[in-house]
Amino acid sequence: MSTPTHIRNFCIIAHIDHGKSTLADRMLQGTGVMHERNAREQTLDNMDLERERGITIKASAVSVEHEYKGETYELNFIDTPGHVDFHYEVSRALAACEGAVLVVDATQGVEAQTVANLYKAVDANLELIPVINKIDLPSAQPEERAMQVEEVLGLDAADCIMTSAKTGVGVAELLDAICARFPEPQGNPDAPLQALIFDAIYDDYRGVVVYFRMMNGRMKKGDRILMMGAQRTYQVTELGKFRPEMTPTTEAFEAGDVGYMVAAIKTLEDVNIGDTITLDTARCDEPLPGYEEPAPMVYCDFYPSGDTQFDELRDAIARLHVNDASYTYEPTNSEALGSGFRCGFLGMLHMDIIQERLEREGNVSIVQTAPTVTYEIKIVGKGGDTEVIQITNPAELPDMSKVKDIREPIVAAEIITPTSSIGDIMKLCEQRRGVYKSQKFLADDRQILEYDLPLAEIIYDFFDKLKSITSGYGTMDYHVTGFNSDNLVKMDVLVNGNPVEALSLIVHRSKAEFRGRHLLKRLKEQIDRHLFEIPLQAAIGGKIIARETIKSVGKNVTAKCYGGDVSRKRKLLEKQKKGKERMKKVGSVDIPQEAFMSVLDTGE
Structure with missing residues (x-):
């Protein structure tokens, strides 16, 4: 094992699509871990989903060796996601590092998530190396982007390293700078063992595989360890490094090392991301600070469908939770859909990714309800006492006679946009009940707009609209600041006279x-015609505010009548009418999956 003075633990942070995964690939090639003949793009993006979408979803770790000034350094680096929905993965990666490589696109410059990730790295007291990537492109402006980094982020423009992940230019200089400029890990190898769990995966044969960073002490194969959060002990059966595949080692791990551990852990609940590992025989006094708990922003229900049973869905969700602790889940029940789970996510993309991972990795079939946000409800009790409760589903709203106030979550949004799109962006924010805060100049052609916006107004299509208005150049970062009271009401949707809570x-x-009108029009398109007429209504309390009607499927019952008295035809039509009335009372309406998602379309 390398001595702590020759270990560098760092992560790569950037806005989405600024080339950090490609840069990570070049660094692997530059250190000889990955040869060109067996190279593949996005080496650290292990999931098919990451490759298909071209985004990083999970933080991935890898250990490589690099020669610098005649000495060998061990570089442990973590590739992190860039999308705002995966900021929890970034915060976990930062806690396991001493330095961060901040990548900025030479063509696009500083973006919203670049600024957000920089603040996280500064809060974690990390050393920073700014990198201007994609300098090989014809539209690249490396010098201007370096000055932008100095003006906006406060990092010296002279410290920026110019690279092209595509051609490999500047990668060797970056590896040297990492060895020279990042600090060595702090930690005492002779102190009691303290190791931070920063990730985990579930393996059908080996149980839970734990990814950890050594903070203090030593750990070797055969040690009896204690998970301080779960208070469960295990014996280490395998220790290893990521090179970039899992490679077992017989050497002891010391303070500063990063690796993985197998200890025949079969109980998923025993592994908590952010927990501390210590020796059972020589325990440390207190656990490491770990991470702040993720606060879910968007909620929806998952129900089993097709051949999937409830138990299979529960097992799939529990296994995935080991690998992604940033979503929450609890059992729920619906009259229409049966038993399922109420899940909380960090954003819409996060929700989409979890659903797809469950279906692919868990091999389950899911029905998903429309996403909602958390609301605070102020209710008045019998004695006049007030109480504030939180709900994640409009169906949980108490009787309106007891409700004094409904508060919705508000986010502070920072939008970086081309100057030419400022007017349209402001119009969009005002349509979504946004409150203007400030406007700053970033460069001649770019500005930062700050707005307070209700989270419920932006979770669905706001980001798409922003990209459309700015021709793809606008970016946004946001964080929840609190709850605000407003004139909010619950709108029920009645299908065939029956309220559908979902x-x-x-x-x-x-x-x-x-x-209400827009939603009913969408539902009319989504729900198939039945043998009877289906009224669709939107109501607030007992007042109907909108209505649409799905016409019945017509059948020509008079086809067999040719000639003769017209009263025969009337008699048959009357009989059909009565039959349809009776069917309307007892008939059930099949509502497809797409109809539940039409709630999200605002029509604006």
Whole structure:
């Protein structure tokens, strides 16, 4: 094992699509770990989903060796996601490092997530190396972007390293700078063992495989360890490094090392991301600080469908939770859909990725309800006492006679946009009930807009609209600042006279009628015609505010009548009418999966 003075633990952070995964590939080639003949793009993006979408979803670790000034350094680096929905993965990676490589695209410059990740790295007291990537492109402006890094981020432009991950230019200089500029890990090898769990995966044959970073002490194969959070002990059966595949080693791990551990852990609940590992025989006094708990922003329900059973869905969700602790889940029940799980996510992309990973990795079939956000409800009790409760589903809203106030989550959004799109972006924010805060100049052609926006107004299509208005150049980062009271009401949707809770939503009263009409039009398109007429209604309390009707499937019952008295035809039509009335009372309406998602379309 390398001595702590020759170990460098760092991560790569950037805005989405600024080339950090490609840069990581070049660094692997530059250190000889990956040869060109067996190279593949996005080496650290192990999931098919990451390759298909061209994004990093999970933080991935790898250990490589690099020669610098005649000495061998061990570089442990973690490739992190760039999308705002995966900021929890970034915070976990930062806690396991001493330095961060901040990648900025030479063509696009500083983006919203670049700024957000920089603040996280500064808060974690990390040393930073700014990198200007994609300098080989014809539209690259490396010098201007370096000055932008100095003006906006406060990092010296002279410290920027110019690279092209595509051609490999500047990668050797970056590896040298990492050895020279990043600090060595702090930690005492002779102190009691303290190792931070920063990730884990479930293996059918080996149980839970734990990814950890050594903070203090030593650990070797055969040691009896204690998971401090779960208070469970295990015996280490395998220790190893990522090179970049899992490679077992017989050497002891010391403070500063990063690797993985197998200890025949079969109980998923025993491994908590952010937990501390210590020796059972020589325990440390207190656990490491770990991570702040992720706060889910978006909620929806997952129900088993097709051949999938509830138990299979529960096992798939529990296994995936070991690998991604940033989503929450709890059992729920619906009259229409049966038993399922209420899940909380960090954003819409996160929700989409979890659903797809469950279906692919867990081999389950899912029905998903429309996403909602958390609301705070102030209710008045019998004695006049007030109480504040939180709900994640409009169906949980108490009787409106007891509700004094409904508060919705508000986010502070930072939008970086070309100057030419400022007017349209402001119009979009005002349509979504945004409150203007400030406007700053980033460069001649780019500005930063700051708005306070209701989270419910931006979770669905706001980001798509932003990209459309700015021709793909606009970016956004946001964080929840608190809850605000407003004139909010619950809108119920009645299908064939029966309220469907999965379609109900909480809306601003001024938008209720517009949203109601638009929603019913969408439902009319989604729900198939039945043998009987189906009325669709939107209601606030007992007041109907919008209505659409799905016409019945027509059948020509008079086809067999040719000639003769017209009263025979009337008699048959009357009989058909009575039959349809009876069917309307007892007939059930099949609502497809797409109908539940139509709640999200605001029509704006």
